[in-house]
Structures are given as structure tokens and as C-alpha cells.
Amino acid sequence: MGYAKVLLGLLLVTALAATSTTQTKLKCSKEGAKCTALIEYVSPNNTNITTIQSLFQVKKFRNLLGANNFPTSIPSDKNVNAAEKIRIPFTCLCANGTGVSNRKPVYKVQEGDFMYHIAKEVFSGLVTYQQIAEFNGVMDPSLINPGQELWIPLPCSCDEVNGIKVVHYGMLVDAGSTVEGIAEQYGTTSGTLLTLNNMTDPSELLAGQVLDIPLPACSSHVSNNSLDYPFLLANGTYVYTASNCVKCKCDSANNYTLQCEPSGLKSTNSDWTTCPVMQCQGADGLFIGNKTSSGCNQTSCVYSGFTSQTILTSLVTESICPVPSSPPAPSAAPAPSAPYVPSAPYAPSAVPAPPAPSAAWRIGFQGLGWNFFLFISIQLIFLSLHLFQ
Numbered sequence: 001m002g003y004a005k006v007l008l009g010l011l012l013v014t015a016l017a018a019t020s021t022t023q024t025k026l027k028c029s030k031e032g033a034k035c036t037a038l039i040e041y042v043s044p045n046n047t048n049i050t051t052i053q054s055l056f057q058v059k060k061f062r063n064l065l066g067a068n069n070f071p072t073s074i075p076s077d078k079n080v081n082a083a084e085k086i087r088i089p090f091t092c093l094c095a096n097g098t099g100v101s102n103r104k105p106v107y108k109v110q111e112g113d114f115m116y117h118i119a120k121e122v123f124s125g126l127v128t129y130q131q132i133a134e135f136n137g138v139m140d141p142s143l144i145n146p147g148q149e150l151w152i153p154l155p156c157s158c159d160e161v162n163g164i165k166v167v168h169y170g171m172l173v174d175a176g177s178t179v180e181g182i183a184e185q186y187g188t189t190s191g192t193l194l195t196l197n198n199m200t201d202p203s204e205l206l207a208g209q210v211l212d213i214p215l216p217a218c219s220s221h222v223s224n225n226s227l228d229y230p231f232l233l234a235n236g237t238y239v240y241t242a243s244n245c246v247k248c249k250c251d252s253a254n255n256y257t258l259q260c261e262p263s264g265l266k267s268t269n270s271d272w273t274t275c276p277v278m279q280c281q282g283a284d285g286l287f288i289g290n291k292t293s294s295g296c297n298q299t300s301c302v303y304s305g306f307t308s309q310t311i312l313t314s315l316v317t318e319s320i321c322p323v324p325s326s327p328p329a330p331s332a333a334p335a336p337s338a339p340y341v342p343s344a345p346y347a348p349s350a351v352p353a354p355p356a357p358s359a360a361w362r363i364g365f366q367g368l369g370w371n372f373f374l375f376i377s378i379q380l381i382f383l384s385l386h387l388f389q
């Protein structure tokens with residue numbers, strides 16, 4: 001029996017080595033930079049959104065809803081089906097050339113857990129067990145104890161892409177996807193995706209890989225002394241900021257301009273008993289989110305950040321009449337520079353070339369290879385148990 005155990009151990013080690021892909025490390029060049037990033041999570045079984053919130057230690061339930069553009073009315077016991085995809089918002093930190101989640105989430109090892117299960121199943125393969133071991137200084141991954149705490153280093157980035165500020169989204173590649181198809185879905189180009197992910201050829205795409213997608217972010221007037229600077233909100237998401245007092249959303253339908261309004265919620269700031277009045281100075285009765293227009297000029301009262309004392313606002317005037325002349329007019333508002341110019345990079349790539357069949361084939365094959373290997377390994381384990389009993 002002792003011999004069987006050794007053999008079983010050997011087989012398991014072989015299986016683990018062969019099935020674990022070397023998960024992506026994403027490039028993050030601005031040393032020490034912090035930003036908000038998103039990652040895709042695929043739950044291994046039926047669960048609820050609160051369980052996912054606590055697994056990833058997302059501080060605010062509302063911001064988890066916002067990252068997925070779920071209605072705010074969704075109850076905390078909302079069911080999440082197995083294989084359903086959920087976007088997780090988290091803080092990214094650039095260190096040593098790569099981006100990883102900033103010391104969170106921390107996972108407490110359960111009875112019967114093993115490293116491979118934690119990486120591949122609990123965290124849906126967003127990290128490898130080798131990465132967890134490396135970042136936690138675990139010398140021997142087979143030696144972890146119930147109750148031990150492990151930091152899960154989720155891959156991310158804070159880099160600008162083509163000179164534009166974006167929100168990096170770590171997407172889990174499905175079997176059968178192509179770089180071309182993913183680029184088209186997210187309004188970017190294959191070339192951008194390949195460069196960003198350090199790939200030379202689309203056929204390098206692997207099922208289960210974390211692919212870095214640059215999501216367009218809305219331009220905002222949030223100033224650099226604000227506690228939520230740089231305020232980068234991805235297209236198709238919303239967030240509560242300024243101690244819950246302000247709700248902002250980003251939508252391509254609004255020309256990638258941040259739309260904020262008073263949230264109507266209670267302040268979570270211990271210094272403010274209630275949310276401050278968010279009125280723009282020099283404009284009668286204009287609050288954050290209000291607009292007035294006279295002639296060609298539209299004046300908006302916009303959110304421009306918060307400090308420990310107050311919520312900042314600013315008045316932005318822009319022309320809403322069509323510009324007749326051909327040379328591009330200089331930006332109307334002498335306001336803080338807009339980080340995102342919705343131009344070329346996100347225009348859907350012109351006439352996508354037919355996807356290279358090799359890419360899809362390769363992925364299909366990879367998927368098969370993986371499952372097949374696992375299947376064979378399990379058969380061998382059972383066989384060996386039989387033999388040595």
C-alpha cells in the first residue's frame with residue numbers, strides 16, 4: 001500500500017505538471033502605479049453573487065454589480081450559475097514589470113484543499129498554483145495547511161495602450177475563440193491584442209489563457225488631487241465613488257464621456273454625516289449631472305473628484321452645434337485634459353480578414369489534449385490502486 005501511495009503521488013505530480021499552463025504575466029511598466037482593473041471569473045459551480053464578492057474580497061457589493069452592469073436592484077443572494085462569467089473589479093499594482101492584484105484577494109486554505117484545486121477550480125485558472133506559491137513564498141506547493149492564508153496574485157496592468165488610458169480586462173479565452181474575433185468583439189485590433197499580450201502570432205492563443213483586453217475608458221474631469229484619481233471607468237460599467245455619494249457610468253452611447261450624478265445614498269465617510277451639496281459654483285441651481293444650454297453653448301456641472309473634506313465640481317462649457325470648418329476645432333473647454341480621446345484605436349477594424357482556421361483548430365486541439373490527458377491520468381491512478389491493493 002505504501003508503494004501504491006508513492007506511485008499515486010508520482011502520477012499526480014506528472015498530471016499536474018502537464019495540465020497546468022504557464023499563466024500569463026501581464027506587462028505593467030509604470031513601477032508602483034495603481035489603478036482599477038477587471039478580470040473575468042467563471043464559477044465552477046452554482047453559487048450566489050455574495051459568495052463571489054467575498055471570495056474576491058470586493059469591498060462594495062454595488063461596485064461588483066457596476067462592473068457587470070447589473071441593475072442596482074439585484075439582491076445579494078442572486079444566483080450565479082456554473083460557467084457563468086462575472087467581471088471582478090480590483091486594484092492593480094505595477095511591480096517589477098508586471099501587474100498583480102494589490103495583496104488581495106487572500107484565500108484561507110480549507111480542509112482537503114490542494115494548490116492545484118485552489119488555482120484551477122476555486123479561482124478558475126486565473127493564476128497557476130506555481131504563481132500562488134511564488135508570490136507567497138511557499139517552497140513546497142504540496143505542503144499547505146488548513147487555515148493558512150494565501151494571496152492570489154491576479155494578473156493585470158495599468159499601462160496606457162497606444163498612448164491612451166484604458167481599463168485592462170483579463171479575459172479567460174474560451175476554446176474556439178480567435179484573436180480576430182475577440183478584437184472585433186471589444187472594438188480593438190488583432191495587432192493591439194498581440195502586442196499587448198506579447199504574442200507574435202494569433203495561433204499562440206490558448207484556451208484558458210488570460211488575455212489582456214484594453215477596454216475604452218470614459219474621459220473625465222477628475223483632478224489629480226482627487227482621492228479617486230486616475231478615475232478610469234470602462235465602457236459599459238458604473239461605479240459609486242466619493243464615499244458612495246456619487247454614481248458615475250461610462251457608456252459609448254454618451255460618446256465615452258463620464259456621466260455622474262448624486263447617488264442619493266448615505267455617505268460612508270465618517271467625516272460627512274450626509275453627502276455634501278454637489279452644486280457648481282457660479283451657476284444657479286446646477287448640481288452634478290445638470291446641464292443647461294444657450295445657443296450653441298452647453299454648460300454642464302460635472303464631478304471632478306473628492307478630498308477628505310469635500311466633493312469637487314466644475315463647470316464645463318462646450319459647443320453643441322456642428323462645426324462647419326474642416327480642420328478639427330480645438331477642444332472647447334480649457335478643462336483638465338481628457339485622458340481618453342475616442343478615436344482611431346477603438347474604431348472597429350475595417351473589414352476583418354477571415355479568421356485563420358489554424359487558430360481555432362489549435363485551441364480545439366489544446367482543449368482536447370488537456371482533458372484527454374487528465375482522463376488517462378485518472379484511469380492510471382485507479383488502475384494503480386487496484387494493482388497494489
Ligand SMILES: *[C@@H]1O[C@H](CO)[C@@H](O)[C@H](O)[C@H]1NC(C)=O
Nearest residue numbers: 047048049050051076077078
Ligand atoms: C450564498 O451561498 C452561500 C453558500 O451556498 C450561503 O451560505 C449564503 O447564505 C448565500 N448567501 C445569500 C445572501 O443567500
Ligand SMILES: *[C@@H]1O[C@H](CO)[C@@H](O)[C@H](O)[C@H]1NC(C)=O
Nearest residue numbers: 032093094095096097100135
Ligand atoms: C521585485 O523583485 C525583487 C527581486 O526579485 C523583490 O525583492 C521585490 O520584493 C519585488 N517587488 C515587489 C513589489 O514584488
Ligand SMILES: *[C@@H]1O[C@H](CO)[C@@H](O)[C@H](O)[C@H]1NC(C)=O
Nearest residue numbers: 043044045046047121122123
Ligand atoms: C463550489 O465551488 C467552490 C470553489 O471550488 C467550493 O469551495 C464549494 O465547495 C463548491 N460548492 C459546491 C456546492 O459544490
Ligand SMILES: *[C@@H]1O[C@H](CO)[C@@H](O)[C@H](O)[C@H]1NC(C)=O
Nearest residue numbers: 025026027097197198199200
Ligand atoms: C515575451 O515573449 C518572449 C518569448 O515568447 C519572452 O522571452 C519574453 O520574456 C516575453 N516578454 C514579456 C515582457 O513577458
Ligand SMILES: *[C@@H]1O[C@H](CO)[C@@H](O)[C@H](O)[C@H]1NC(C)=O
Nearest residue numbers: 222223224225226335336337
Ligand atoms: C495636477 O494637474 C495640474 C493641472 O491640471 C498640474 O499643473 C500639476 O502638475 C498636476 N500634478 C501632478 C502631481 O500631476
Ligand SMILES: *[C@@H]1O[C@H](CO)[C@@H](O)[C@H](O)[C@H]1NC(C)=O
Nearest residue numbers: 186187216235236251252346
Ligand atoms: C461599449 O459598451 C456598450 C454597452 O455596454 C456596448 O454595446 C459596446 O459594444 C461597447 N463598445 C466597446 C468598444 O467596447
Ligand SMILES: *[C@@H]1O[C@H](CO)[C@@H](O)[C@H](O)[C@H]1NC(C)=O
Nearest residue numbers: 219254255256338340341342
Ligand atoms: C465625441 O467626442 C469627440 C472628442 O471628445 C468630439 O470631437 C465629437 O464631436 C463628439 N461627438 C459627439 C456626437 O458628441
Ligand SMILES: *[C@@H]1O[C@H](CO)[C@@H](O)[C@H](O)[C@H]1NC(C)=O
Nearest residue numbers: 261262285287288289290291
Ligand atoms: C439637477 O440634478 C438633480 C439631481 O440629479 C435633479 O433632481 C434636478 O432635477 C436637476 N435639475 C435640473 C435643472 O436639471
Ligand SMILES: *[C@@H]1O[C@H](CO)[C@@H](O)[C@H](O)[C@H]1NC(C)=O
Nearest residue numbers: 294295296297298317318332
Ligand atoms: C458661448 O461661449 C463662448 C466662449 O466659450 C462665448 O464667447 C459666447 O458668447 C457663448 N455664446 C452664448 C450664446 O452663450
